[in-house]
Amino acid sequence: MKAVYRESDMADAYSILVVDDNLLNLKLIEKVLTKEGYIALLADNGPDARRIAAQEHPDLILLDIEMPGEDGFDVIKKLKNDAATVTIPVLFLTGVSKVDVKLKGFELGAVDYIVKPFHPQEVLARVRIHLKLSIATNSLVQDQARKLRQVTQAQNAMLPSPEDFPDAGFSVFYLPLEEAGGDFYDILNISNQITGYFLADSSGHDIGTSYITASVKALLAQNCNLVYSPIESMRMINDVLVEILPKEKYLTACYIHLNRGTRVMTLVNAGHPPVVYMPKGKKPFFIKGQGDILGMFADATFGIKKIAVNKGDRFFIYSDGLVESTEKKISWVAGVKGLLSILEGVGKIDLSDIPNMLISRLFNGKPMSEDDIVLLCIEV
Amino acid sequence: MDFRNIESFLRVDTNEAEELGRLLADTLASALEKIRRGLRDSDVESISFVAHSIKGASGNLGFKRLSKLAAAMETRTRAGRLDGLEDLLLEMQHLLEQLEGSLSGK
Numbered sequence: 001m002k003a004v005y006r007e008s009d010m011a012d013a014y015s016i017l018v019v020d021d022n023l024l025n026l027k028l029i030e031k032v033l034t035k036e037g038y039i040a041l042l043a044d045n046g047p048d049a050r051r052i053a054a055q056e057h058p059d060l061i062l063l064d065i066e067m068p069g070e071d072g073f074d075v076i077k078k079l080k081n082d083a084a085t086v087t088i089p090v091l092f093l094t095g096v097s098k099v100d101v102k103l104k105g106f107e108l109g110a111v112d113y114i115v116k117p118f119h120p121q122e123v124l125a126r127v128r129i130h131l132k133l134s135i136a137t138n139s140l141v142q143d144q145a146r147k148l149r150q151v152t153q154a155q156n157a158m159l160p161s162p163e164d165f166p167d168a169g170f171s172v173f174y175l176p177l178e179e180a181g182g183d184f185y186d187i188l189n190i191s192n193q194i195t196g197y198f199l200a201d202s203s204g205h206d207i208g209t210s211y212i213t214a215s216v217k218a219l220l221a222q223n224c225n226l227v228y229s230p231i232e233s234m235r236m237i238n239d240v241l242v243e244i245l246p247k248e249k250y251l252t253a254c255y256i257h258l259n260r261g262t263r264v265m266t267l268v269n270a271g272h273p274p275v276v277y278m279p280k281g282k283k284p285f286f287i288k289g290q291g292d293i294l295g296m297f298a299d300a301t302f303g304i305k306k307i308a309v310n311k312g313d314r315f316f317i318y319s320d321g322l323v324e325s326t327e328k329k330i331s332w333v334a335g336v337k338g339l340l341s342i343l344e345g346v347g348k349i350d351l352s353d354i355p356n357m358l359i360s361r362l363f364n365g366k367p368m369s370e371d372d373i374v375l376l377c378i379e380v
Numbered sequence: 381m382d383f384r385n386i387e388s389f390l391r392v393d394t395n396e397a398e399e400l401g402r403l404l405a406d407t408l409a410s411a412l413e414k415i416r417r418g419l420r421d422s423d424v425e426s427i428s429f430v431a432h433s434i435k436g437a438s439g440n441l442g443f444k445r446l447s448k449l450a451a452a453m454e455t456r457t458r459a460g461r462l463d464g465l466e467d468l469l470l471e472m473q474h475l476l477e478q479l480e481g482s483l484s485g486k
Contacts, residue, residue, distance in 0.1 A: 066432060
């Protein structure tokens with residue numbers, strides 16, 4: 001039998017693909033649908049149905065199960081395995097009212113079934129309700145995607161660029177895994193001579209995480225100032241985070257307080273990977289500083305180091321996404337060794353070129369999407 | 381069996397009812413021929429498939445009697461039985477003639 005394919009003139013109407021090997025059923029459903037203003041696309045066999053579905057992308061498919069050759073189960077399986085047709089809701093038509101047949105249809109991805117013989121008004125009612133559901137779902141998806149894009153924009157707006165702080169002497173690479181990244185950094189102009197550099201990695205990558213990011217940014221602005229020492233600033237922030245964070249949420253963080261006047265760098269570490277320090281013209285090495293994570297313990301203690309620095313010295317702070325890879329089975333310990341050896345060769349490279357060059361060498365090109373990555377390069 | 385029943389059952393106009401009635405008559409005539417062939421060849425599977433198709437199509441147009449006969453035929457052949465099918469076939473043939481009569485005498 002040859003497939004029948006009809007198209008209405010109404011461009012904006014909903015289109016329904018009807019698949020049935022019985023021409024009488026096709027004709028009947030076509031009449032009922034077109035009378036109500038739908039576009040009816042007709043196919044009397046599975047392969048034609050799949051071709052029309054992929055080409056025309058109908059709003060809904062009414063699919064007969066008992067067909068010779070490729071039956072309805074085969075068709076729905078293939079439709080759900082094809083990216084072009086996977087989201088189209090399928091209602092199956094069956095003359096068999098056995099539960100296992102219906103269950104099989106649902107398991108394969110159908111949204112509903114209609115038992116034959118059916119009354120055309122029942123078909124119309126079910127078509128309407130599933131179109132409504134489909135429209136609502138699509139609108140929800142679009143709405144959520146729009147909100148996530150807003151979060152991304154808001155989060156990016158919260159991350160300062162080197163152009164915003166020309167005297168801070170830093171460059172950065174930032175790559176969130178999802179719209180709402182778990183990594184975060186901030187630059188704080190504490191005075192003409194003092195700059196704060198903060199980098200944190202919060203557990204999770206979800207929307208909730210982005211609210212934490214916003215909270216931490218506000219806390220940094222409130223607590224990193226001339227009045228509080230770096231360790232006091234971190235303690236204040238920790239105390240507030242312990243109160244406001246959900247139980248399972250925490251941050252690892254690193255705070256560098258650089259006084260260019262006194263040439264003293266103070267480093268506070270809160271469970272974060274070690275900072276790399278590269279004195280000008282010398283080999284880089286780690287500044288290890290143990291400390292508790294932020295936001296978990298009210299009596300947390302943090303690792304603190306004070307170092308006398310000189311003009312041209314560099315510091316590198318980063319999140320674990322830079323040095324860990326589950327897929328490549330690279331542990332944190334092995335990853336940081338690799339980082340150190342690559343950093344040995346960047347002494348004479350301009351600060352602004354280091355992030356991209358380092359990422360390219362570490363990941364042999366583009367980083368894999370396993371975790372958020374942030375790398376902050378600072379020059380005294 | 382009168383095609384005008386389609387008019388009230390589906391709430392369509394006379395022309396549409398006639399169009400569907402003719403389609404049913406053609407489909408049914410072809411289906412009955414396939415059933416006769418199936419009976420000659422003792423092919424229960426193909427009779428069952430055709431009967432299943434008639435059951436649905438006639439039921440959708442509101443012809444309950446024809447749908448019930450086809451359902452009985454499908455049930456029997458699914459159980460591997462061919463006995464009693466001739467009687468069912470005769471009655472189906474009779475209903476087809478009634479339908480054709482209503483279509484030609486309109």
